Every structure is written in structure tokens, then in C-alpha cells.
Amino acid sequence: MTNILNPSITYWCARTNEVIFGRVIEKNHFYNHHQTITFEHFTHITDSHPDNITSTPRSRPTYIAKCTGCHLSEHNIYHQNATNTCYITSLSNSTFIIQVSKSNLSFPHHKRPIYKCIKQYSTIKHLAIIDFNLRSSYNNNNNNTLIDPLLYRLQIDNSIELNLINILNKNLILQLILPISLHSSLLTISFKLSSFTNLEFYTDGSLSRDNEYQ
Secondary structure (H helix, E strand, C coil), rough: CCCCCCCCEEEECCCCCEEEEEEEEEEECCCCCCCCEEEEEEEEECCCCCHHHHCCCCCCEEEEEEEECCCCCEEEEEHHCCCCEEEEEEEEECCCEEEEEEEECCCCCECHHHHHCCCCCHHHHHEEEEEEEEHHHHHCCCCCCCCCCHHHHHHHHCCCCHHHHHHHHHHHHHHHHCCCHHHHHHHHHHCCCCCCCCCCCEEEEECCEEEECC
């Protein structure tokens, strides 16, 4: 990512199967780790504005507005204000910059500011999917290298609804279980069992317990 003050970014989210838009508000770079960014989440305005009613879907301008809160939103210091803004943290190298300009148009159910993307939504989506596939292919071809813990944690965040998993179970898995390649499967199991209150386990009799008869 180039050094632009508060750039607008986008990327393809595999968890939601949609394009994520945002405006960067903070960058963090820890020693020997990938740079992360925190950004205000923006959503694509799918409604057609009367000024563009005659445009075809592929030629219609793309407008985005601030998300006022969704399941992707994270708890951080920026949520201490009352702006109802949705914030997301991601790896900077998993996103790319898009050009936008502030618009004077108004849309029902969307608060200002409204931004207009230079490229159409279909083009942005196409580029985001290509970028995601290229990065995924690169990661698969380099799976024998050491896994960056921060990178792996953000990959987990992008594929599993961590906020829906019991915090105790989540911390036990992420902090105690090795190798970390087991995390994704165990977190998925924990999520699927979250609605159950009673579990019954059966063994073939080979289970050995210390001090069983004491």
C-alpha cells in the first residue's frame, strides 16, 4: 500500500462473499510482522439515484456510505465515541487502494458523507476477486514456510465468526493448542456446538485416566 493519508481501500472478503470498502484511519507495523490497518467500513449503495436512472447496471456510478454497524465491526478504542461507525482491522497487503471523490448526492437510509468511486462496482469486484485469488495461490505455494502468527490470526478472523464463539473456548484454542494449523477446525467445531448445553462422550474403553480408583 502506498503512503497516502487516509486512503480508500477495498478487498474481497471470503467470509461474506462480498467486496469490503473502507477509509483507513490508522496503520500499525510491528517488528518482523505485516502491517495492519484499521479502517472505517463503507458499504456499497445498491439503490439507483434518480440522476442515473437511465444508466445500465454496468455503467451506473458506484457510491459508498459509512456502515453504521454490522457483524464485521470490531471492539476497539474508536468505538468509545457515539458516531455509530463500524471499524475493521485487516492486513494492509490484503487490500488495494481505490480512487474516490466526495459526492453531493443524497440517498434514503444513508447518511453523508457519500463517496463516488472512479470505477464501476462490477470492475472493482472483478479486481478484488482476482487480487484475492492471487494472494491465496501465493500462500498455498508457500505453505512450507513458517506461519506469521499475526497473519494467521487475521486469516482466521476473515474465515470464522470469532465473536460468536465463547470467549473462554476461543482463548483456550488460540493460546494453548499447537500446532496452530488445528485452530481453524477446532474453532469451527466450537462454533457448531455453541447452541448445545449438554454433551455426551463415548469411548471404546481405551481411555486411561490417572488416579482413576483414588
